[in-house]
Amino acid sequence: VIVGGGFAGLFAARWLKRAPVEVTLVDRSANHVFQPLLYQYATGIVSEGQIAPPLRQVLASQENCRVLLMEVTGFDLERRAVLARHPDGPITELRYDSLIVGAGAGQSYFGNDAIAPFAPGMKTIDGALEIRRRVFGAFEMAELASGREERSAWLTFAVVGAGPTGVELAGQIRELAMRTLRDEFRAIDPELCQVLLLDGGAEPLATFGDKLSGRAAGTLRDLGVDFHPHCMVTSVDAAGLEVKGKDGTVQRLPARTVIWAAGVQASPLARALADASGAELDRQGRIKVEPDCTLPGHPEVFAVGDMMHLNDLPGVAEVAMQTGLHAANTIKRRMLAQPTRNFRYLDLGSMAYIARGRAVVDFRGIKLTGFPAWLMWLFIHITFLTGFTSRLGALLLWFGAFAGRRRGQRAIVVEDVPRTAGPGAPADAEQPAPPPTPATPGSGS
Numbered sequence: 001v002i003v004g005g006g007f008a009g010l011f012a013a014r015w016l017k018r019a020p021v022e023v024t025l026v027d028r029s030a031n032h033v034f035q036p037l038l039y040q041y042a043t044g045i046v047s048e049g050q051i052a053p054p055l056r057q058v059l060a061s062q063e064n065c066r067v068l069l070m071e072v073t074g075f076d077l078e079r080r081a082v083l084a085r086h087p088d089g090p091i092t093e094l095r096y097d098s099l100i101v102g103a104g105a106g107q108s109y110f111g112n113d114a115i116a117p118f119a120p121g122m123k124t125i126d127g128a129l130e131i132r133r134r135v136f137g138a139f140e141m142a143e144l145a146s147g148r149e150e151r152s153a154w155l156t157f158a159v160v161g162a163g164p165t166g167v168e169l170a171g172q173i174r175e176l177a178m179r180t181l182r183d184e185f186r187a188i189d190p191e192l193c194q195v196l197l198l199d200g201g202a203e204p205l206a207t208f209g210d211k212l213s214g215r216a217a218g219t220l221r222d223l224g225v226d227f228h229p230h231c232m233v234t235s236v237d238a239a240g241l242e243v244k245g246k247d248g249t250v251q252r253l254p255a256r257t258v259i260w261a262a263g264v265q266a267s268p269l270a271r272a273l274a275d276a277s278g279a280e281l282d283r284q285g286r287i288k289v290e291p292d293c294t295l296p297g298h299p300e301v302f303a304v305g306d307m308m309h310l311n312d313l314p315g316v317a318e319v320a321m322q323t324g325l326h327a328a329n330t331i332k333r334r335m336l337a338q339p340t341r342n343f344r345y346l347d348l349g350s351m352a353y354i355a356r357g358r359a360v361v362d363f364r365g366i367k368l369t370g371f372p373a374w375l376m377w378l379f380i381h382i383t384f385l386t387g388f389t390s391r392l393g394a395l396l397l398w399f400g401a402f403a404g405r406r407r408g409q410r411a412i413v414v415e416d417v418p419r420t421a422g423p424g425a426p427a428d429a430e431q432p433a434p435p436p437t438p439a440t441p442g443s444g445s
């Protein structure tokens with residue numbers, strides 16, 4: 001049984017294609033979501049189908065694999081059973097010989113979940129769609145606004161967290177305003193929109209090291225993104241947010257659209273596995289695994305991808321793919337009575353897209369910025385893309401979006417547009433402000 005059809009689970013399932021095994025892949029979503037491109041969905045470049053292909057379609061030719069749309073709720077490791085909820089409600093048991101769990105991670109608001117309704121995160125297709133509605137809806141509301149102050153609040157976007165996701169989103173909103181929307185409005189000039197990027201650290205993309213992070217800061221400045229270092233977001237409401245600076249002063253920033261890209265929390269299934277096996281959790285709720293990605297005392301159970309903790313590996317797609325492959329390979333080797341190995345990570349580096357023609361890449365010590373980095377970003381994403389009917393299709397679409405100005409994937413209706421009183425609320429309703437519990441933005445991905 002494989003739980004989760006993300007990068008880890010899907011790569012594990014595919015690696016077992018020719019093995020004499022029966023694979024059951026369980027996911028609560030019918031689709032494999034290519035998370036690194038969620039920001040392109042949120043800003044109207046790609047459609048849902050292009051970055052979230054049906055798992056059934058991806059695995060159609062793999063006859064030894066069945067896909068079940070169910071939510072896993074727990075594990076009985078002694079009886080080797082996964083407990084999964086049928087969409088009708090009842091809990092079903094799925095028995096296994098080997099179990100691979102790759103249930104990923106979700107958004108963390110550092111304990112201040114009251115922020116969530118006012119600052120959606122981008123971990124899922126639904127989250128990205130909500131951001132798309134709010135971003136395009138904010139420009140619509142600005143066009144309809146009667147006063148200068150109101151217009152300016154709608155044209156102010158705050159992105160919390162200056163890791164790769166925050167940087168990508170901030171850059172994309174400025175690009176939208178400067179290129180796509182430039183000539184489309186009559187009462188407002190979208191180019192005047194303000195994008196605030198807030199982070200607890202000193203630089204954006206801090207994990208990329210001083211050189212790349214400095215270059216990223218320069219590119220963001222050129223784009224017109226307003227970077228606010230050393231700040232902690234203490235509260236968010238429908239009209240803006242409060243941030244505490246390094247010197248302890250609290251400042252109110254009016255912004256109708258706030259996006260949360262600051263924290264990560266492992267799937268609750270990590271805790272369920274820890275409770276069942278006695279394994280420990282780290283601060284992000286990730287389960288600490290043995291060097292071969294198995295659980296202590298349970299060599300038949302693997303935890304892989306974003307939900308596991310091993311050697312401080314980061315929560316990135318490459319780790320997920322490689323741990324998924326490792327788990328599947330270990331199962332194959334055991335069947336052939338071959339010796340198994342500990343997991344060894346091959347670090348292929350990291351990259352972040354900032355804007356059209358501009359990215360930063362750290363590839364095994366080789367640091368690239370600007371256009372060469374962007375070309376490399378393009379090459380890597382084309383190579384790993386699952387979902388587009390063809391890679392050529394993806395290239396053509398990106399060519400259209402990057403060379404031209406138009407973005408076609410941005411349908412919204414009146415009900416989607418954020419209201420003055422708060423996201424998703426009726427126009428005349430009051431939204432209660434969340435309590436001012438401090439939240440610490442970091443450089444989450």
Ligand SMILES: Cc1cc2nc3c(=O)[nH]c(=O)nc-3n(C[C@H](O)[C@H](O)[C@H](O)COP(=O)(O)OP(=O)(O)OC[C@H]3O[C@@H](n4cnc5c(N)ncnc54)[C@H](O)[C@@H]3O)c2cc1C
Binds near residue numbers: 035037072104164
């Ligand atoms: C916006 C964004 C941008 C990113 N950009 C990059 C990038 O540029 N480069 C990079 O390397 N990494 C990037 N990442 C990180 C990368 O996407 C993750 O590291 C990777 O997706 C982790 O894979 P996974 O298989 O562990 O988890 P996921 O891909 O999250 O998959 C988990 C799967 O488990 C399923 N699931 C969860 N709970 C249950 C349950 N209870 N029952 C059944 N199914 C369940 C989910 O539906 C999902 O399909 C980004 C992440 C995000 C959110």
